[in-house]
Amino acid sequence: MSFEGALAELEGIVSRLEAGGVPLEEMLALFERGQGLVSFCNQALDQAELQVERLSVPSTDSPDEE
Amino acid sequence: MMVKRWTVGELTHYVRQLIDTDYRLQELEVEGEVSNLRVPGSGHAYFTLKDEQAQLSCVMWRDAVQAQRRLPRDGERVIALGSVGVYEAGGKYQLYCRALLPVGEGDLYRRFIALKERLEAEGWFAPERKRPLPERPRTIGVVTGEGTAALQDVLNVIRRRYPLARVILSPTPVQGEAAPPQIVAALRAVSLQPDVDLVLLVRGGGSIEDLWCFNDERVVRAVAESAVPVITGVGHEIDFTLVDFAADQRAPTPSAAAELATPLTVDELGVAVERAQSALETLALMALRERRQRVDEGAGALQALSPLAAIEEGRGRVESLAGRASRVVSHALALRRERLEGLAKTLQAMSPGAVLDRGYALVYGPDGGVLRRAADVSPGDRLHITLREGELDADVVGGKAEDG
Numbered sequence: 330m331s332f333e334g335a336l337a338e339l340e341g342i343v344s345r346l347e348a349g350g351v352p353l354e355e356m357l358a359l360f361e362r363g364q365g366l367v368s369f370c371n372q373a374l375d376q377a378e379l380q381v382e383r384l385s386v387p388s389t390d391s392p393d394e395e
Numbered sequence: 396m397m398v399k400r401w402t403v404g405e406l407t408h409y410v411r412q413l414i415d416t417d418y419r420l421q422e423l424e425v426e427g428e429v430s431n432l433r434v435p436g437s438g439h440a441y442f443t444l445k446d447e448q449a450q451l452s453c454v455m456w457r458d459a460v461q462a463q464r465r466l467p468r469d470g471e472r473v474i475a476l477g478s479v480g481v482y483e484a485g486g487k488y489q490l491y492c493r494a495l496l497p498v499g500e501g502d503l504y505r506r507f508i509a510l511k512e513r514l515e516a517e518g519w520f521a522p523e524r525k526r527p528l529p530e531r532p533r534t535i536g537v538v539t540g541e542g543t544a545a546l547q548d549v550l551n552v553i554r555r556r557y558p559l560a561r562v563i564l565s566p567t568p569v570q571g572e573a574a575p576p577q578i579v580a581a582l583r584a585v586s587l588q589p590d591v592d593l594v595l596l597v598r599g600g601g602s603i604e605d606l607w608c609f610n611d612e613r614v615v616r617a618v619a620e621s622a623v624p625v626i627t628g629v630g631h632e633i634d635f636t637l638v639d640f641a642a643d644q645r646a647p648t649p650s651a652a653a654e655l656a657t658p659l660t661v662d663e664l665g666v667a668v669e670r671a672q673s674a675l676e677t678l679a680l681m682a683l684r685e686r687r688q689r690v691d692e693g694a695g696a697l698q699a700l701s702p703l704a705a706i707e708e709g710r711g712r713v714e715s716l717a718g719r720a721s722r723v724v725s726h727a728l729a730l731r732r733e734r735l736e737g738l739a740k741t742l743q744a745m746s747p748g749a750v751l752d753r754g755y756a757l758v759y760g761p762d763g764g765v766l767r768r769a770a771d772v773s774p775g776d777r778l779h780i781t782l783r784e785g786e787l788d789a790d791v792v793g794g795k796a797e798d799g
Binding site: 331332333336339340342343346347349351353356357360363364367370371373374377378379380381382383384 | 533541561565566588661665668671672682
């Protein structure tokens with residue numbers, strides 16, 4: 330699960346609950362799922378470290394750096 | 396001969412119209428030496444262009460001043476681009492200057508303008524081509540020179556603001572004659588990587604010649620045609636290259652481009668997560684409370700509709716019926732008791748005891764039965780006699796049997 334996916338799902342759960350009309354059992358399940366997503370998101374934010382990859386492009390000419 | 400008499404205003408206005416309608420005085424270039432250049436608080440620049448023969452008043456509006464890479468010093472020879480007009484209130488004609496170029500850069504600038512106009516006419520810069528930038532980019536492509544300060548700036552900004560992202564560097568030379576096709580290739584390669592949400596095309600500052608490959612038509616088209624949105628950050632604030640016009644968004648510097656690429660920071664996202672959490676809790680509580688209230692309301696309604704009242708009423712009716720029934724029954728019993736007592740009295744009156752009371756006696760024969768006929772016994776038979784009080788035994792000594 331990605332942070333973006335988790336946050337999007339969390340926001341989806343909140344708006345479903347905001348809209349109301351969710352059966353009680355489903356609501357409790359959504360709540361629990363939401364709590365799990367919250368801790369996942371917080372953890373992802375705490376541990377995030379920028380990942381840098383390098384693409385090798387077939388060079389068409391000799392490099393001419395700045 | 397009548398001479399037309401003008402007002403000053405009419406005459407000045409007429410001269411202005413003459414100048415305004417002379418196409419040779421619009422969109423022209425003048426070469427001269429700058430003198431007495433000043434920029435007051437308004438931000439507009441005022442100066443004089445002069446040569447050996449004459450002087451020309453010039454004004455440059457604030458927008459044009461700000462777009463200028465730098466303003467010339469007094470005594471510098473420049474080419475001024477602009478139009479001649481009349482400032483009626485001041486009674487003078489002047490050059491309204493759009494741009495000032497060092498004499499040497501005139502040709503390059505003309506090529507820039509010509510290409511810009513053509514690409515613009517072809518629609519490459521149209522606002523409807525601009526795509527929105529993703530709010531939370533997963534993967535950011537970076538097209539720039541490897542090991543450059545611009546790359547470091549970009550990485551620093553993204554690392555600080557949004558380390559959740561992944562960066563794919565697509566290195567390319569960023570200056571020189573050979574650079575444009577390589578920039579195009581690097582841009583294409585990274586924009587086609589899976590998950591790449593947007594591409595930064597950046598380069599640090601340099602001379603106008605250094606930045607020239609970002610005015611290359613191939614690069615401009617590649618930016619406009621990129622599969623994902625492109626943010627450009629080429630040179631410094633004042634540098635505009637043609638890729639800036641083709642980009643989905645233009646940033647003044649590489650760092651600024653990286654900031655545009657990461658509109659939300661992890662701190663802001665942390666706040667968003669916190670908000671979602673408290674919304675979640677509040678909503679769950681509210682939903683529970685609402686249900687409890689509904690249960691309470693239901694209980695109240697049920698109470699109001701309870702059969703207890705009907706049961707109470709039924710019980711009352713049963714009791715009153717029972718009362719009536721028992722009265723009827725006891726009356727009937729009393730009647731019967733009375734009759735019974737009457738009968739008992741009658742019976743009493745008929746009992747043998749009562750007969751004995753009146754002086755009669757019961758005589759039993761030898762067989763133990765009540766003796767009714769004298770003929771049933773013979774002399775010598777033992778009789779048993781019951782009186783009112785006491786009993787007797789007697790022997791038959793004689794008698795007379797009656798017939799019939």
